[in-house]
Amino acid sequence: MRKRVLVLGGNFGGLTAALAVKHELEGDVDVTVVSKDDHFLFNPSLIWLPFGKRDRGDVTFPIGPTLDNHDIDFEHHAATGVDAEAKQVQLDDGRSLGYDYLVIATGYRNKTDVVPGFRENAVTITTLPEAERAGEQWKKFLDDPGDVVVAATQGAGCFGAAYEFLFNTSYQLKKAGLRDRVKLTYVTSEPFLGHFGIGGLPHGEQMLGMFLGKENIQSRINVGIEHVDEGALALGSGETLPFKYAMVVPPFLGQDFLLDSGLADEKGYVKVRDTYQTEKYDDVYAVGIAAAVDVPWTTPTPVGLPKTGFPTEAMAHVAAKNIASQVKGEVPSAEKAFGDIKAVCVMDAGNNGVIILADKMLPPRKHGVLIPGPQAHLMKLGFEKYFLWKMRHGYVTLP
Numbered sequence: 001m002r003k004r005v006l007v008l009g010g011n012f013g014g015l016t017a018a019l020a021v022k023h024e025l026e027g028d029v030d031v032t033v034v035s036k037d038d039h040f041l042f043n044p045s046l047i048w049l050p051f052g053k054r055d056r057g058d059v060t061f062p063i064g065p066t067l068d069n070h071d072i073d074f075e076h077h078a079a080t081g082v083d084a085e086a087k088q089v090q091l092d093d094g095r096s097l098g099y100d101y102l103v104i105a106t107g108y109r110n111k112t113d114v115v116p117g118f119r120e121n122a123v124t125i126t127t128l129p130e131a132e133r134a135g136e137q138w139k140k141f142l143d144d145p146g147d148v149v150v151a152a153t154q155g156a157g158c159f160g161a162a163y164e165f166l167f168n169t170s171y172q173l174k175k176a177g178l179r180d181r182v183k184l185t186y187v188t189s190e191p192f193l194g195h196f197g198i199g200g201l202p203h204g205e206q207m208l209g210m211f212l213g214k215e216n217i218q219s220r221i222n223v224g225i226e227h228v229d230e231g232a233l234a235l236g237s238g239e240t241l242p243f244k245y246a247m248v249v250p251p252f253l254g255q256d257f258l259l260d261s262g263l264a265d266e267k268g269y270v271k272v273r274d275t276y277q278t279e280k281y282d283d284v285y286a287v288g289i290a291a292a293v294d295v296p297w298t299t300p301t302p303v304g305l306p307k308t309g310f311p312t313e314a315m316a317h318v319a320a321k322n323i324a325s326q327v328k329g330e331v332p333s334a335e336k337a338f339g340d341i342k343a344v345c346v347m348d349a350g351n352n353g354v355i356i357l358a359d360k361m362l363p364p365r366k367h368g369v370l371i372p373g374p375q376a377h378l379m380k381l382g383f384e385k386y387f388l389w390k391m392r393h394g395y396v397t398l399p
Helices: 012-024 043-047 063-069 128-143 159-175 204-214 256-260 310-327 374-393
Strands: 004-008 030-034 039-041 060-062 073-075 079-083 088-091 096-098 101-104 148-152 184-188 218-220 225-229 232-235 240-242 245-249 284-286 343-348 353-358 368-372
Touching: 004 012, 004 096, 012 030, 012 063, 012 101, 012 310, 039 063, 039 374, 043 159, 043 374, 060 063, 060 374, 063 073, 063 374, 079 256, 101 310, 128 245, 148 159, 159 184, 159 245, 159 343, 204 368, 225 245, 284 310, 310 343, 343 374, 353 374, 368 374
Parallel strands: 004 030, 004 101, 030 073, 101 284, 148 184, 148 245, 184 218
Antiparallel strands: 039 060, 079 088, 088 096, 225 232, 232 240, 343 353, 353 368
């Protein structure tokens, strides 16, 4: 009998893992994807949705046809439980699916209770529905403008999106003729500008400081948020920042159903080895945000790690190689510690931006560089189109 690979999740990690396993084994394996969402979402473009530069049709595509074209089964259902001993996954319709190998790539959910009042009085851009709600609030803001606050809370890890939204906000305010009337403030738990949750890169602090100065953006660094009131952000420092529009990036958590599986920690993240096999089970893998990664430092205000995008893809490919080895009766030998994955990111800033490159996600590094300029904006536009084309057609072996 052919081996059965079950993949939970259909976005960056899940779609990559499912297609890569098929490719590694030249199709000689049964692969099933289980996902509560039937569309792939290109999360990096959510920074543009609130300003009307994109809509959901621009940044999503249905995964069913892609999977079907590669002879992969699709279960459009939410997983509700994992029994690793019995090698079974429970679905929300009451059925159970068996597997020989399991890949957990279930992504994230927002920690909405990190700051009281966050859900009621601010917006965020970390999910598609929330980014659309942020767009509705932005339209109201343009009719009655005032101060704007962009913030990344204590424990947040997606600082790149916060910076991108910050600079795109400044750009959009200029286009609307409002920039001189609006006080724009960036609030972050980072110990310094340009930390990004990865310890920073050479000259990053100075470059981000220069960007903020050029755009006349004020900042509050190394500070947590106590609560968000209607029209005011209360900081841990005791300061209160009034606003007419506030976008807040919260920390991420793993999925609830993993908490009772015996695989996950208290945040719903699954502890893995450098092979992305779980610590306890050789036949269960976790990739992307679902994989637990230890923060290698202590900061005065807690910060998380960014695991979306390129790192997620890299983990999925390692997992796929190792599953293929196991199916062939070989010892899984592909390894790539999270900290050793390359840092590759394009940070958009409206009509400008920064290309971020480093030989490792986490220090110590040999090489790291930030390249500012309008080419970064063009590069992000091009990459968005390329990546959506690549994933829609299942070409995951392409860079």
